[in-house]
Amino acid sequence: MEERLSNLICGALLHDIGKILYRAGEGRGNHAERGADFLRALNFPDGIVNLCRFHHDSELRGSRSADHLILCESDWLSSAERPEKEEAEERGRWEPYVPLLNPFSKLSLNHSEEPSYTGEWSFFPVRPLEGEDLPFPSADPKLSGEEEYRKLVESLKGRLESLPPNPELLLPVLEGSLSFVPSETRLAPAEGGMEVSVRGFKADPARMPDISLFDHLKTTAAIASAMFLYLLERGDEGFEEGLSSWDVIRRRDEARYLLVGGDISGVQRFIYTISSKGALKGLRARSFWLEMLTQHVAAQIIERLHLSSANIIFCGGGRFLLLLPNTEGAREVLRQIKTLVNRWLYDRHGLRLYLALGFVPLCGMAFLSSWWKWRGRRDGIPRPLRAEVERAFYQCDSCEFARGESCSLLGELKPRPLTIPDALEALNRRLGEEKGKKFADMLDFRPREQERGRCEQGCEDVPFECQICHVENVKIFRHANPPDADPIHACPFCFQLWKLGRLLPRVRFLARFPEGVEVSASSDKAALFELPGAVYLAAADLREIEEAARAKPEALFVLNSFEPGFRPLLIANYIVDPEESPDFKS
Ligand SMILES: [Zn+2]
Ligand SMILES: [Zn+2]
Ligand SMILES: [Zn+2]
Structure with missing residues (x-):
């Protein structure tokens, strides 16, 4: 089962690799076919090649392969921007060589429903991350060309050639190659005063591609692996043998996921409350060690569940955010890690450092909610999704947060399914409460003897x-x-x-x-x-x-x-x- 999960993760990480082949003018067929040929030539196992080959629902009609359906559904959930883009495509333009918008140019500091932008748009050049030399964004949305993509494909080929199909080895290769490659390249026409000219087409900069192919592949793998473990623990008939159906996989109102937050408290005091003797070197080593502690704890959780670092959404500065399956197995691992880490910290540092862990269950609709919350109205929801939004809104029995009419955690009525921003807010509240009662769940402290060393x-x-x-x-x-x-x-x-x-x-x-x-x-x-x-x-x-x-x-x-x-x-x-x-x- 572990090998099947590992293949699913690799397949999810590589499913759209054909997009860069297409843009490089290499191979033939659609991006799924090109990708599969590319992976086959690099000797990837058939299981992974086929996941890439069949990841579109048009090719999976009538399919009962659980893992193919999971990948297809995860791909959909990880492109929440897609419905809006598809709507835009009717009036917009598909421009395969458009560069990636610098997401910082979309940073909006007001919290109202309609974001406001500074109007300073900048873009990244398409190229791999190599050495110390970081690509710098520029104001010119200069189109990349086949040439850039061909170089990218060459360097990726070299890095993948002798690599065993292991998610932890695949992830850095993809991050290095695809962090500045846009995942989708459709342009929406300019509306409401803001525009950027791309080859004479007046495009809406706020809706230009700002999600990298790497991020799309990574979130697809995170969602797919969490969904897999959820369905495995539930034990549907046939799942262990690799069988399922669209009706089961597409239940977006089931709370299949956990958004997990970790927060090391006491960081500031731990770093700065040291004597001035040898302070400078001490500070650096201490902040490095804390960074390693955060990374280590996140990795321990992931590894015990046989997941990959794709499920680490964020990790740094004493905090992390993970996407896990909403399973008893995952909750048990969180309990174990919390006890292990806090006992270890207590034994060495007394009450100085404490790991707070919290989680919020999520259903699939939450991944699609970011933009429809943003739009704030029901008519803003593209037609194909309306029925699903209503189903999650009125009929969710399994997700306490998606139900709409009552939500114990948020403590208020939410007339819509939980969105990712709501989930983060709830998670922060939970972590705050946890930090307020540090070590309260460890009542059997060993008393420390007083002795002189x-x-x-x-x-x-x-x-x-x-x-x-x-x-x-x-x-x-x-x-x-x-x-x-x-x-x-x-x-x-x-x-x-x-x-x-x-x-x-x-x-x-x-x-x-x-x-x-x-x-x-x-x-x-x-x-x-x-x-x-x-x-x-x-x-x-x-x-x-x-x-x-x-x-x-x-x-x-x-x-x-x-x-x-x-x-x-x-x-x-x-x-x-x-x-x-x-x-x-x-
Ligand atoms: Zn995709
Ligand atoms: Zn000491
Ligand atoms: Zn001495």
Whole structure:
């Protein structure tokens, strides 16, 4: 079953790959056929090739293949903008080489129903993300051409060639190649005063393509895998054998999904409440460690459910947002992770840090709701969707939030199904409540004995608490500074972070090992740090990682890069190069 799910995720991640082949003028047929031929030539397994080949409902009439139907439905749910676009197409224009609108030019800070824009539109060039050189948006909606797309296809081919069909390896390749490629390329005619001229056509800039192909593929995979696990746990007849029907798959009023939020509380105090001794390096290592904690917790949840990072919608700054299946299995994993992480944090940091976790169930209609809430009126809903909106509005029995007439969580009447913005609001409220009763569900705290630690270096005058983070009950202190300076007595955690802080500017790779595996950082080119249930090794080069443990790492990461074969860790670039910042050198 895990292989079937993994194939479904890969199929969802690759289903529209034919679009760039079409734009490059390569292959023949529609984008589904071109995509399938491309994947077959790269030796992808038949299961994945066929998912790509048959992902349109016109080709799935009468089909009973559960996974094909799931992919087709997820594709639909992940293009909420499509009905509006299709409406526009009748009067608009299809322009395959139009660039991606910079979504920041659509940022509207008023919260009324009709957004207002600054009127400064900018666009990204179509090209892969390579190295440090980021494409910069420009005001000119310059059309890309076949040539750009051909280059894109070439570089993608090279990256996919020897890649095993594994979602975690596929995701960074697609992110690197398709982040600046528009998912749809239809233009709507200008209305209401705003216009951008594209090859003489006056287009409405607010409705120009602003969703990248990568984001569309990623959300399709997230929805498909959550729907799969929901239907699997429900155990419909035939599902395990791969069979289902349109009537079942298209029930958009069932609460099949969970929008999950995680929030580490105490971050500010944790970073800044350290003594001024060695503060600068301490700050950097501490914020890096917190970033890793957030990423690690999100990854643990995903991995225990056999999902992929496609289900991590957002992760950074001590927070994450996930899309999970609304299953007992997922709720159980959330309970386990919350207990594991908070016990671990309590044992090392007392009451300083706490993981709040919350979730809100969602039905399929929520994915389609963003734009019809935005429009705010029933006649704004394109005709094919009206019946479904009404069904979800009047007949939803399974989703407490979609019912309309009563919603316990939002505490008010909502005369429409729950939308994504409503869900985020509800989630924030839930996380706020959680943070307000930190650790309240862990009543069996072990009392901490009061005892005085000793110094590994044998100093007689040992402080009562760690001189960096002030945590008490430290058993063994280590000196967190070079041998010739006055000793700073640190707890084991601060000692590890001190070593990590010195190495950070040179760190390129990280490896994760399960807790209990013997790992050692033998040279000054590697440093260890711990996170709940795991040990990480940060290193300047890969050799350090090979030499650090006999066991193979569970996962290999590369910092701020999309190198094939690694999972990317995109972390703010506060890790400066030591050559550029002499005061940072130890
Ligand atoms: Zn699609
Ligand atoms: Zn000492
Ligand atoms: Zn400490």
